[in-house]
Amino acid sequence: MIEVAPGVMVATHAFCATTTTVVVGADGRECLIVDPGVTSVEIDTLATELASRGLTVTGAFSTHPHWDHLLWRPSLGDAPRWATARGAQRAEAVQDENARKAEGSLPGVDASEIGRVSPLAPGATALPWAARSIRVLEHRAHAVGHAALLIEDAGVLVAGDMLSDVEPPLLDLDATDPWGDYAEAIAMFIAVAPEVSLVVPGHGEVGDHDELVRRIMADRLYLDSLRTGASTDPRLVGAADWLRAEHDAAVARFRT
Secondary structure: OEEEEOOEEEEEOOHHHEEEEEEEOOOOOEEEEEOOOOOHHHHHHHHHHHHHOOOEEEEEEOOOOOHHHOOOOHHHOOOOEEEOHHHHHHHHHOHHHHHHHHHHHOOOOOOOOOOOOEEOOOOOOEOOOOOOOEEEEEOOOOOOOOEEEEEOOOOEEEEEOOOOOOOOOOOOOOOOOHHHHHHHHHHHHHHHHHHOOEEEEOEOOOEEHHHHHHHHHHHHHHHHHOOOOOOOOHHHOOOOHHHHHHHHHHHHHHOO
């Protein structure tokens, strides 16, 4: 794990450059985990490293109800695992489907704890974790019940599957208004950008404030390009087949 800001550590895993964020409490003894790693070995290794640092996991958060953001292992303990109210409801509804996707996507995944998250109060804007002040920024882009977290005293935005340097915007095409949902989320990020020093995407590299602004602008351009089908987004160059397929589906949906 790499400390990217005081009391904020990030690990990046091999599968889709997935990130895990650990927030250390003000007392230096407890921590919160956001989107634990993917394979059992990764998660158990994380647990071992945290223990070696004298840290106890007292909370966790799932940014959204996709399988790779809902995994857990007994090695991390039994701390409360939160999600937004909508995210938790969705995680429960698709628990079996998520388990199948997890087990079919990557060897070494333990899906036994998938989907077992506790809902925050509807519309909650703060995590009920007393060790540090963390703002919840819920939106509807990418997935039902998606939320970013803003670690206020460090200026770190943990963005979930948004603001990536390796993936263009991935819209939830099952939503009633996926384009509008994504545009609203981008507007929300623009509003909080002055408070952000670092951004941690769910997949990709940590970026500084200037990089945050660049990614916001790139995502706005990409969103606009979906209506013409003429995107030149560099994140599509050499993209994996699944990512290209997601892009093609979005273009087909929005082209006018």
